[in-house]
Amino acid sequence: MSYIIDRRLNGKNKSSVNRQRFLRRYRNHIKKAVSDAVKQRSITDLESGSEITIPSRDLSEPVFHHGPGGVNTRVFPGNKEFVPGDEIQRPRGGGAGGGGGKASNSGEGEDEFVFQIDRDEFLEFLFEDLELPHMVKKQLADSSDYKTVQAGFTNQGNPERLNIVRSLRGAHARRIALSGSSRRQIKALEREKAELLEQPADDARDIRLADIDEELELLRAKVSRMPFLDTFDLKFNNLIKTPVPSSKAVMFCVMDVSGSMTQSIKDMAKRFFLLLYMFLKRAYKRIDVVFIRHHTQAKEVDEEEFFYSRETGGTIVSSAIALTAEVIEARYPPGDWNIYVAQASDGDNWDGDSDACRDLLLERIMPKVQYFSYVEITTGEHQNLWFEYERVREAFPDVFAMEKIETVGDIYPVFRELFSRREQRTG
Secondary structure, eight states: OOOOOOOOOOGGGOSHHHHHHHHHHTHHHHHHHHHHHHHHSOGGGGGGOEEEEEEGGGGOOOOOOOOSOSOOOOOOOOOSSOOTTOOOOOOTTSSSSTTTOOOOSOSOOOOEEEEEEOHHHHHHHHTTTBOOTTOOOOOOOSOOOEEEEEEEEESOOOGGGBOHHHHHHHHHHHHHHHHHHHHHHHHHHHHHHHHHHTSOOOHHHHHHHHHHHHHHHHHHHHHHTSOSSOGGGOOEEEEEEEEOOOOOEEEEEEEEOSTTSOHHHHHHHHHHHHHHHHHHHHHOSSEEEEEEEESSSEEEEOHHHHHHOOOOOOOOHHHHHHHHHHHHHHHOOTTTOEEEEEEEEOSOOOTTHHHHHHHHIIIIITTTOSEEEEEEEOSSSOOHHHHHHHHHHHHOTTTEEEEEEOSGGGHHHHHHHHHBOHHHHHO
């Protein structure tokens, strides 16, 4: 048997390169494990990473071995316990391999390979192929992020910014330009001298040769006095600060906390928004999150009150839609901000108020937002709010999306459907 050993070192003698190669190879297994973890664990515990299990049958590695043919001589060690025809007993404790399964008369088994992925790797697989739909660059006002870029060259600067290649190139061009006429004269005199040396010797030729030698000496001395590098030739990199182009986005999280929203429904809504909040923080550096909760009245609150306040009451959804429109008009002009709205509700609403929600969306919200996602959390039939929102979706099919959540296991699939990449949804 021949063994091939790869002894190439990783960067700084670490195994990070091999780990990334391993994660790429078993991406499908890891993505499935991450999806299962979302269903089995609380959303608030997702940032702690996860344990990934891969069956050993999927860990096969390519090997080099000798092909058939030729003459092979093998010597097997003998034993004092067995003779041909004996049956080998099973290992104690169950089947061979399989990690402690039930007893089996099979002599084959497989162990599973288990490894841990950290927080960043978990979130990368969790939010892979997701984005805020229709994300476009808006005008960047009062940007505090700048980067230094090179903008040509200058004749003055710090020594560490000296561009050696540019300076030598300029010096060479200067020497050619200033000594060009002298060099041409030197070449002409050398040609004339060569022609005179081929002619028969006489007094006139000798006098001319002496004059040529004197002129050549003066011209060569003039060329040699020209400096190889002059201060005028020095070129320095010119560095300037420019604002970093980026996008400003705001996400409105609107949640119903009325009496019809049971505690289990509220918990699913909270998990959806927590998942959304984690995604936004990871996807974009510059983003505002506005939390609006409502029953009969809507109120803008902070994150703590949004998720954990016990306030409850009736249901008037239009109060939250109206407050969202007011906040947009007061603080987030559409010309400067990418505006996204996510709403969670059980769909139940006060009679006649759903029409007002539809009108508010069509007139004050949808023309200004990049995307509006609505999730209805209920196990029953769709409520009146859903049917009014369907009319909004018909008017804005590319901007308005709505899905239904029945169980905790639906949260992540619905989230991926709402925020999957645009080309994947339409393709």
